[in-house]
Amino acid sequence: MTEYETILVETRGRVGWITLNRPEALNALNATLVREVVGASTTFDRDPGIGAIVITGSAKAFAAGADIKEMAEQGYIDMYLNDPFRGWAEFERVRTPLIAAVAGFALGGGCELAMMCDIILAADTAKFGQPEINLGVIPGIGGTQRLPRAIGKYKAAELVLTGRLMGAEEAERAGLISRIVPAAELLDEAALVAETIASKSLPVVYAAKDALQAAQETGLAEGIRFEKQAFAATFALDDQSEGMAAFRDKRTAHFSHR
Numbered sequence: 001m002t003e004y005e006t007i008l009v010e011t012r013g014r015v016g017w018i019t020l021n022r023p024e025a026l027n028a029l030n031a032t033l034v035r036e037v038v039g040a041s042t043t044f045d046r047d048p049g050i051g052a053i054v055i056t057g058s059a060k061a062f063a064a065g066a067d068i069k070e071m072a073e074q075g076y077i078d079m080y081l082n083d084p085f086r087g088w089a090e091f092e093r094v095r096t097p098l099i100a101a102v103a104g105f106a107l108g109g110g111c112e113l114a115m116m117c118d119i120i121l122a123a124d125t126a127k128f129g130q131p132e133i134n135l136g137v138i139p140g141i142g143g144t145q146r147l148p149r150a151i152g153k154y155k156a157a158e159l160v161l162t163g164r165l166m167g168a169e170e171a172e173r174a175g176l177i178s179r180i181v182p183a184a185e186l187l188d189e190a191a192l193v194a195e196t197i198a199s200k201s202l203p204v205v206y207a208a209k210d211a212l213q214a215a216q217e218t219g220l221a222e223g224i225r226f227e228k229q230a231f232a233a234t235f236a237l238d239d240q241s242e243g244m245a246a247f248r249d250k251r252t253a254h255f256s257h258r
Ligand code: CO8
Pocket: 024, 025, 026, 028, 029, 064, 065, 066, 067, 068, 069, 070, 071, 084, 085, 105, 107, 108, 109, 110, 131, 132, 135, 138, 139, 140, 141
């Protein structure tokens, strides 16, 4: 059993849970936390018994950004040579669906971590933003790229250039989040979404996530070609036969993840 310093890790049925746990720093992403989140996510990802991963924080903060105190003394050469972003490339390759359950602050690297997930459930207390401009830096783990893709150029530019935070309702209107949930129900809702996904065929879920990612990364024609191939490939699976037979027989499908 791996010991973690900055996160809590738990398996509930087919769902892996990662809770960011640096309350003294509003879950700021220091090097240890990044290494541990990436490590726990990739460990879950290698486990075929896990069909979805929930990442959450506390009621006050999902994560208030990269750890400013850790970064403050660093220079260009430290950033360039140490490449503090390296771990996230591995996180981006996680095939298991990632659900961010966000309450309180999701700022800077915290907002970027949520945006690297597939689904963002936000408590009505959630606040999103990229306030790096106030610190004399810019977003560094995808904020200038994923935010405009999610909410459009003009709204993203306003947030990144002014550092203004937006609440859950504005985030939902803008298309940043999947939906808003009353704060007291956030974790139960996240569990429900995760369990629902984990009950589906794992290879089909991987294929769907791959195709959704292609939509973010390619042009339409290439994305449609990718989807066509991935769709055809699902017909090689036992779970496609089972899913369609179950519909025909008016019963619930029992997927073997094959
Ligand atoms: N880093 C380090 N410590 C933090 C951070 C942070 N990002 N955010 C909060 N803390 C600490 C505070 O310093 C404070 O500690 P202490 O009690 O020892 O003084 C404790 O958490 C509680 O915070 P506050 O007292 O400030 O709580 P408030 O409720 O008054 O305010 C805020 C909450 C508004 C969230 C406020 O804490 C804040 O503005 N935090 C900083 C938000 C921010 O600027 N985030 C962006 C960081 S930069 C970034 O994310 C760049 C990503 C690029 C990747 C880099 C890879 C290395």
